[in-house]
Structures are given as structure tokens and as C-alpha cells.
Amino acid sequence: MNTRQEVLDFVHHGAERFLPHLSIDCAIFGYHDHELKTLLIRHHGQENWSLPGGYIGRHETLTEAAHRILAEKTQLTGLFLQQFYTFGDSATRMNNIKTEQTHNTTYSKVGVSLSPGHWLSERTLSIGYYALVDYLQVVVTPEFLVDEYCWLNVADIPQELVYDHNEIIQKALLTLRAHIFQQPIGYNLLRDKFTLPEIHSLYETILCKQIDRRNFRKKLLTLGLIRQLDEQKKIGPHRSPFLYEFDLENYSRALEDGSILTF
Amino acid sequence: MNTRQEVLDFVHHGAERFLPHLSIDCAIFGYHDHELKTLLIRHHGQENWSLPGGYIGRHETLTEAAHRILAEKTQLTGLFLQQFYTFGDSATRMNNIKTEQTHNTTYSKVGVSLSPGHWLSERTLSIGYYALVDYLQVVVTPEFLVDEYCWLNVADIPQELVYDHNEIIQKALLTLRAHIFQQPIGYNLLRDKFTLPEIHSLYETILCKQIDRRNFRKKLLTLGLIRQLDEQKKIGPHRSPFLYEFDLENYSRALEDGSILTF
Secondary structure (H helix, E strand, C coil): CHHHHHHHHHHHHHHHHCCCCCCEEEEEEEEEEEEEEEEEEEEEECCCCCCCCCCEECCCCCCHHHHHHHHHHCCCCCCEEEEEECCCHHHHHHHHHHHHHHHHHHHHHHHCCCCCHHHHHCCEEEEEEEEEEEECCCCCCCCCCEEEEEEEEEECCCCCCCCCHHHHHHHHHHHHHHCCCCHHHHHCCCCCCCCCHHHHHHHHHHHHCCHHHHHHHHHHHHHCCEEEEEEEECCCEECEEEEECCCCHHHHHHHHCCCCCCC | CCCHHHHHHHHHHHHEECCCEEEEEEEEEEEEECEEEEEEEEEEECCCCEEEEEEECCCCCCCCCCHHHHHHHCCCCEEEEEEEEEEEECCCHHCCCHHHHHHHHHHHHHCCCCCCCCCHHHHCEEEEEEEEECCHHHCCCCCCCCCEEEEHHHHHHHHHHHHCCCHHHHHHHHHHHHHHCCHHHHHHHHCCCEEHHHHHHHHHHHHHCCCCCCHHHHHHCCCEEEEEEEEEEEEEEECCCCCCCCEEHHHHHHHHHHHCCCC
């Protein structure tokens, strides 16, 4: 929502357009400079950061809602998106009073105070999706109720995100870790051509463990998942590592039959 | 809901007690006679079978709701339960007319016709949970609106379950397959002591492929995940296979660090 009028319209008429008691929260991951980063936003009046998210239209499917929200936030379509968990347990989700206070601080920007029982302050379950983006392609859309955004290394996420957003991001990361041998996560996070240190560092970050680099390279090449190219990346006068790319056919097959299931 | 009065109360006052637009559907799996089975029910007036399910109380957490629903259906508590996906896309979920007709057929048993816009006929997303039960311990609770139940081999599930329940059960099975090396699925489906053919057949069923039995046995024993006992199962005069049990410590560690990630 980019304008004051859109926000007012949302507050007063949103209940007609969106399903109550439900939201989507997004863990948007990008990989850059050997770091796995996630996008955080800070709503107006809030001290703590949060994950980007949105609501589900009454006439759109759940998957359409997730893609729409991601497109609105990043201006990207066709993203690799996976639902990972629905959150409905935390005390902050069960406790409407705190939600109402948080929302009122944000919506004060349009001069609105949400009445008790307003649909935006009711108990809301959240369906979590993770998205893998090309970090350099993302254009974070300015939004009227968002004061600030940032990309943070996943290791540097503050302990005090709003509500249960720390739990959501942790679950997203655990899911990436569980999925990395079953979903084209490496393919969707890396650029088309990458160096060995880049792919090695990505897998170490997601798996949260040190992996022997020579065995890693050997396994990926032996299985034909990646291939070395005749190009080199110019980093400096004495550093020109070879570039690699995924062999999509072998990679897809390995994901399908589980042949790369461990390092 | 076991009585006519409970059903009437639910129809007329359920909206105060349960969250609208949400339900939980359960894929309840049990393992018996070398078959992975699932529990299906047939609601009053319906031709097609469905998965058991229920609604989420306004004052209970999502996880509490899942456990409560499972306890109501099976009379078992402390079950191994995993959320696997939230369904909100299918045409049958988006198309309220068909839902209203289906519900009206069932609720006609208490002489009620749901008005248009009744909360039970509105678009409802479903949060899927799978439960792993000891087949012999389950006592399926008779319910007023359920005419029949059955345990079916997962390979024999009819193509025409209600709504998108075929999609839900397929997703549950795919999740079991993805989880079998990360969650104690074998442990929760098998009895405390089992024969090698039983555990072998279970893994073949879940992984949907043939596994060489000798290598399978060798890997499980070498990793110390199972141990052979000094007992034998009496099947017949010439058949007394040894019994095995899980070594929980090694098994948990293997699930944690992924050492058994393939067969």
C-alpha cells in the first residue's frame, strides 16, 4: 500500500476483501557476497523489525496470494516460493491486546485508531512462505506504513523481531536445510555462473556446518551437478577463480532420486 | 460430536467457538500386516470417503487443536503429529456452492439446512497434519454424523475422496517420504519389536521403491540404528524370524546428522 488513501481504504474496507484470522509472512532469501541474507522491514512507529507479509484475498487462491505479496514487495514475479509452516501457537498470536497496540501505533500514521475487535487486531494465524530471490534484481517497494527496510545476514538477525517472527525465520532456515537436497535451492539462490567458494559457502551456511571443500567439489562434479566453464571471474590481479554452472538435467534428477543426500 | 444435541449446538453456536475459514484435516497412518494404512470416514449422506478432521477453537493454539481432534477421533493422546501443508487453492475450496450442498446433505440428519453464508459453508482453508499411530491401539470414536469408517492400504485409496482430500493424502505421503530420514517415522509406525521384513516393507512402501534387503539390513545394523534381539516371532512351525528394536540413541543421532540419508 503506497498511499495514505490506500491504507485508509484497507483499514475501513479490508474485511470485505481479505480473509480474517489469516496472514502470510515471507522469509525472502537472497545470496550475495558469500552471505545468505533476508529482507526485514520496520513498520511505522515500531522499534522492532519484522518479516514482510500480507493478507489473503477472499477470491484468490492461497498460492496466488503468496505470489502477489512477493511481487508487491520485491517487484519480482515467477519467484521460487515454498510454503513451509503455518504458525498459530505463540502467545503473541493468542494475545490480542498486544497485537491491537502494535497495530494502533502503526496505523496512527493515517490518524486511525483500530476499535476493539477490529478485524486487523483479531487472532491471526500466519502461513509462512520462503522465497529465493536474485538479490541484485530485487527492488524493495516503498510502502506507506514501512519506515525502513534492510537486508541482513541471517546470522545477524536481531533477537527481537515482532510477534513470533524470529520463530518463523528459524523455521524457514531449518526448512531450507531440510530441503536443500530435495529442492533446487542452490540453483535459485546462486547467479547463473558462480565460483566454487560461492556455492561451497552457500551450502555451509544453509547446512550450518563446515564441509570439506575438496570432497564437496569432487562430489558435485562426479555427479555432474555442476560443470566448470571456460570463464574466470576477475576478482583481482592474482585471483581469477573458474566459474561454474548447474547442469540442470543432472541436478533435477539428483534432487528427484536423492543421490546427493549428504555431504 | 456424538449426539444429535451436540451437532445442533455446533451448527447454531459453532461460530462463537471456532475460527471461521479454517479447518484441520488429518492423515492418520498405521502400519499393520506389512501394509501402511490410513483411516477414512464417510459422513452421513455422502458417497465419497474423506479424511477425519475438525475445527480450531478460538482459544486453543493450533497444535492443541490438532492434538484434540486426533484424540477425539482415535482416543489416543501423545501421538506423533506433524503439520505438513496448508491447502487453500483447490477449486472445491474456492467454490462455496458445492461445499454448501455437501454440508447440507450431511446436516440433514439433524434436520438442519445451512443458510447461504453459514460459517460452515464459507471458503475454508485446511491445515494438514499427519499422525503416526499404533494401529492396534486405535479405537475409532463413533460420531453422530459419520456413517462408516475404514482403514485402507494407502495404495487402495479411492480416486474420489471429497473436496481435495486425495491431494491432501498424496501430500502427506510425499512428506513422509521426505521426512523418513529426518523424523522418527519408522520408530512411530512400527511396534516396539519388529521383524526385518516388517521394517523393510515399511521403508519400501514409504519410499515407493524396491530396496535390496541385505544392504538395508546391513546399513541399519552397521549404523547401530536397530539391534537384533534374542527373541523370535512365532509365525509358523518353520518360520520364526528374529525380532529387532530401534536403538533410540543412535537412531535419534542419525536423524539429526543425516547419516542414514539414503538407501
